[in-house]
Amino acid sequence: MNGQAAAYFIFGITLVVIFVVIIGFYYSRKRHRKVEEPKYKMLDDED
Known part of the structure; x- marks a missing residue:
């Protein structure tokens, strides 16, 4: 394997x-809770 082929491989x-890290971050439970919290807060009845 020459240098150019190794560079393309790396x-x-x-x-x-990077793609796996982005997908992992996007579907993480912690992020999901943080994003969904305002929706449930808005729908919560304060009476």
């Missing part, structure tokens, strides 16, 4: 890792 692996 670049591809880096993109995959």
Whole structure:
């Protein structure tokens, strides 16, 4: 494997890792709770 092929391989692996991190962050339970909390707060009856 020459240098250019190794660079493309490392670049591809880096993109995959970044994609997995973004997907993991987007679907995390902590983030979901933080995003959904205002909706439930607004619908909560204060009487």
